[in-house]
Amino acid sequence: MRIEVWSDVVCPFCYIGKRRLEAALKEFEQADQVEIDIQFKSFELDPNAPVNSNQTTNEKLAEKYGKTLEEAKQMTANMTQQAAEEGLDFDFDRTIPTNTFDAHRLFQRAAEQGIGNKVSEQLFHAYFEAGKHVGDRSVLKEIALQAGLSEDDVKAAFTEEKYATAVRSDEQEAGQIGVQGVPFFVFNRKFAISGAQPKEVFLQGLQKAYEEEKQAPAFESIGDKDTEVCTDEGCDI
Template sequence: MKIEVWSDFVCPFCYIGKRRLEAALEQFPGQDVDVEYKSFELDPNAQKNTGKSVVEGLAAKYGRSLEEAKGMTDNMTEQAKTVGLDFRFDTMKPTNTFDAHRVAQLANEKGVGKAYTERFLHAVFTESKDVGDYDTIVALATEAGLDEADVKVVLNGNGYTEAVRAQEAEAQQIGVQGVPFFVINRKYAVSGAQPTEVFVQGLEKAFAEEKPVFEDLSQDQGAVCTDDGCEVPGNKE
């Protein structure tokens, strides 16, 4: 089974949704599931090192008071706790995530895409790291399993720019208007950090469809072998 997830590293519900998907997958032990994280920028024009807090940014973006914006982050913090996450919006650093997404493409190629995504989400929401900063990206990417020299080559050039843009264009083509956005086997979509039960329902449908369905044409006289031995038709005692 293939699950594609469009998300951004500064998206709180992307982290919460990730945990809920993982909880759903735990209910299907032994199943072969490939989860691929794809690039989506909530704000492609976001600036680095603005010096503004998340609360100030939310207040300005939605025309709310600082108190109202603080209430929004408090609500998300409580939701995060329900899946074992510790969000710290008071010290979180808003930034541009494009370069982090470029290196994420390298991580996918090297087979450490899931580890990379987890490391960067935790760095943003729990450790208050600036994932728009080159040195920070290098350090986190190396922790996730990438070679430091390879990461620096990507950051010092334009590597994977087209790959990021292609995934963002693909999201637009299939109707993604917000993240997280999950696509199961290119047939079922889950938009947002839905309850775990919603993911379970989608997975059950997809797994059921993957099971082969045969029309049984056999007749009673067919010989068969089981763990108890082989039985010849008409030779029963």
């Protein structure tokens, strides 16, 4: 079973949704009967965001949604409470608004090296819980090295065009399949879940994908199934 997840590292509901999917996977009764491949995909909520902002997260939210600063703080308090219910410790007083393009390029290199999911997790943690500047390349390098990437990997992520292309490709693909916001979860290219839905919804998605995968033939037959064929036992004559 393949689960594709479009997300951005500065999206709170992406981190919360990731935890809810993981919780659902722990309760999925058929988990030992199917190989589940989770693939994270790049999506920038604000491709034009500056790397260095003079606004706090609450100030940025207030401006974006036309709220007062106190109303914005209540919004982030609500998100912090939801995160806490999933075992996450959000600290919006420390989060640093930034551009995430370099973070996504680093993720793409990590995915190529087989540790994309690990780096994705560490980027989320760095931004929401550790208050780190995930638009700063020195911070990204630190995250990369801790995750198991090399200095050469980091250099490649920021200098080789193919990783920028991979980010844009993920985003283009998202547009083609109708992704308008993140997180967005796609199961076997058949079923989709939009947003940080409750764990029970993810369990429903897993079950539905499992049942469809188990019942569906590898190919849909076209034409007469009894037409003459040859096998290792001989040919129909």
